[in-house]
Amino acid sequence: MTTSQTTLVVWWPKANARQDDDSLPARLRYEVHGPSGRLSGGMEPPSALPKGLSCLVLLHPGDVGLFEVSVPKLSGRKLQDALPYLVEPHLLNDPEDNWVSLFGNLAQGKRLAAVVDKSTARTVLRACKQLKLNVSALSCELLREPAQVARCAWFSELNLLVIDGQSIPVALDASQPALFPRLFARLAGPNTSPLLMSAPDQQRLQSLLNQEGLATQLAGKAVASPIVGLKNKGLVPAQELRKSGLSGVSESSEWTPLLRAAGATAVLLVLGLNLLAFKANRQLDALDNAINTRYKQALPNVPMVADPLLLINREKQSLTAGQSASSQQGASGLLHEVGMAMNQAPFNSLLDIGWSDNTLNLKFANTLTQQHQDAALTQLKARGLEARWTTTGLEKWPTLQVKGGKP
Helix, strand or coil: CCHHHCEEEEECCCCCCCCCCCCCCCCEEEEEEECCEEEEEEEECHHHCCCCCEEEEEECHHHEEEEEECCCCCCHHHHHHHHHHHCHHHCCCCHHHEEEEEEEECHHHCEEEEEEEHHHHHHHHHHHHHCCCEEEEEEEHHHCCECCCCCEEEEECCEEEEECCCCCCEEEECCCCCCHHHHHHHHCCCCCCCEECCHHHHHHHHHHHHCCCCCCCEECCCCECCHHHHHHCCCCCHHHHHHCCCHHHHHCCCCHHHHHHHHHHHHHHHHHHHHHHHHHHHHHHHHHHHHHHHHHHHCCCCCCCCCHHHHHHHHHHHHHHHHHHHHCCCHHHHHHHHHHHCCCCCCCCEEEEEEECCEEEEEECCCCCHHHHHHHHHHHHHCCCCEEEEEECCCCEEEEEEECCCC
C-alpha cells in the first residue's frame, strides 16, 4: 500500500478562549485509514504523529456552527458571497469573519450550513504547518452522513454525535453527567426512531442513562459514511490552504477537476493539431508531385533546377522583357501566348496541360464558352501560331492544341 492510499485523521481539540494562542496541544487523537478502513490510531504528542501522509483535520464540534438555511436562487461566486449573511442571525461576530459551506439536503428543502470562524481555522492551520502535516482539508465529524435511512449515533471522545440526514446533527457533551441525560431524553423522545449504535457505544450510553433512571430504544450495527470521506467536505476554501503553504492541499483542491480537464483538452488539441499538420503535409506533397509531373510534361526541354512555378514565372518574365524571339516557339513561349489569349477565361477552368509531338494541349472545363474559344483562337492566329479547338473524353472537354515551331 502506498502513502497516497492512506490518510492521517487528526482530531483537533476545542479552540482556546484566546484566538491568537498558537501553542500546540499536549496530545492529539489520531487514526490512520487505508482503503479497507482503520489501520492504527491512538493518542500521541503532536511531534510523534505519522509524517508524509495526506492529513484530514477534524475540528471540534464546538468550533463549528451548524444551521438550517433556505438557499436563494444564486450560484457560483454570488452564492458564496451571500452565505455569511444567511446565517447572520445566529452569529455573534461579523458575518465576513467566517467561512460558510453548504452540505446535504434537509427536510422541507433546506440545506445544512456549516460555519467556522476564520481566526480559529487559521490558528489550526498555522499549527499544522509547524508540525509539517500535509493537510488536505479541515472538516468536522458531525458532517458524516448515515449510510442507512435511519438515525445513527457514536461516541467521539466525550461527545455523543447523533445524525439522521434530515435535521441538524447534534453533539452532546457526555462529560456533564447531570446535564447529558436530560438533553438526550429530549433528543430521543418516545416518538423517535431507534438509534443505530455499535455494541460498545450502546453499553456506554446505557450506563450514562441508568444513572438517571432513563431508557431509550437502541439498535445495533451503526453505519455512517467513512470518516475519510470528510476530505470532500472541507470547511476552509482550498485557496486559503494554499495560502497557508500546506503541501497536501492539491488532493482536495477545487481546481483539480478543472486542471485535469484542461490537461486532457490540451492533449487532445495537440493530437488534433498534429493530425491536421500531417494531413496538410500529405496534401502539399501530393500537390508538389502533381506540379512536377505537369511541368515535365509541359516543359520537357527545360531542366527543373528550382521550384517549377518559379521557372514558369521566370520564362514569362523573360518573354515580357522582349526576349520572346528566342523561345516563342518553345513550350514556355506557347504557354505565355495562351495565357495572354485566355485572360478572359473563367477562373480555375484549366484542367490539364500536356506536351507531345511538339504540340501543347490544354484541356479546359465545360464552363468555357464558345465566345471564349473564338476570341482565344483569333488572338493566337494573329500572333502567327497554328492553333485549333477540339474535344476530348466522354465529357467532351474543350481542348486547345497549339503547334510549336520546328524543334
